[in-house]
Amino acid sequence: MAGTAVDAELGRALDALARRRPLLLASDYDGVLARLRDDPAAAVPEPGVGDLLSRLAAVGGVTVALVSGRGVDDLRTTSGFRGPFRWIGSHGAEFDGPITGEPAARRDALADALAPLVAAVPGARLEVKPASVAVHVRTVADPVVADRLLAEVAAGPGADPALTAKPGKAVLELAVTDADKGSAVTRLAAELGAAGVLYLGDDVTDEDVFRVLPDPAVTVKVGGGPTAARHRVDDLTGVHAVLERLVTKLAG
Secondary structure, eight states: OOTTOOOHHHHHHHHHHTTOSSEEEEEOSBTTTBOOOSSGGGOOBOTTHHHHHHHHHTSTTEEEEEEOSSOHHHHHHHHOOOSSOEEEBGGGTBSSSOOOHHHHHHHHHHHHHHHHHHHTSTTOEEEEOSSEEEEEOTTOSOHHHHHHHHHHHHHTGGGOTTSEEEEETTEEEEESSOOOHHHHHHHHHHHHTOSEEEEEEOSGGGHHHHHHOOTTOEEEEESSSOOSOSEEESSHHHHHHHHHHHHHHHHO
């Protein structure tokens, strides 16, 4: 796919979706609405995306949801989005509120166990989220060293059967709950009584959504690689085209 157009098959699916109510439009953030950055705090939205999402959310019977591995507070701050959106963070663990109590204590203990492993590898970074701890290796200079660290994490603290491993692009995230994006989006769709659902995602954890949403849901993979999504766009320009097409159809 080139330029700002969507292909004919995806276009027909979006046009049909726009006629359904209630309608849930859900999307991952990093790699979909914002470019991936070495520093996650620098992952600001692509130009115009916030306006498109706000216009979609203003349509009667339409709910726009942001679904992320980030914590909700982090997602709100980094995106800067303002609007009547639904916010799902920590891969679905933050659905009705923050993580507290025993799961939070297990998260902190996990962070303590991972800290010396990460500190020993220049460029590696430890991120403590509300329901998980992530080891990032995007800025590790030697890819062999990066892969070795992720393997060490997986075989060490990550081998605890009480944890849920969520591998991604140059990251291994270990969650203290078994929540995933698929169960969260399915739950939200049921809560809304949604007659139509769109989901946009680019990473391994988004496959949990692609696999569970049945027809006539429109699932869109952003970028290359194997996927269970029914449609694909090449990049964030394609995401913009999808959102623009929906804005046009819903405004009509």
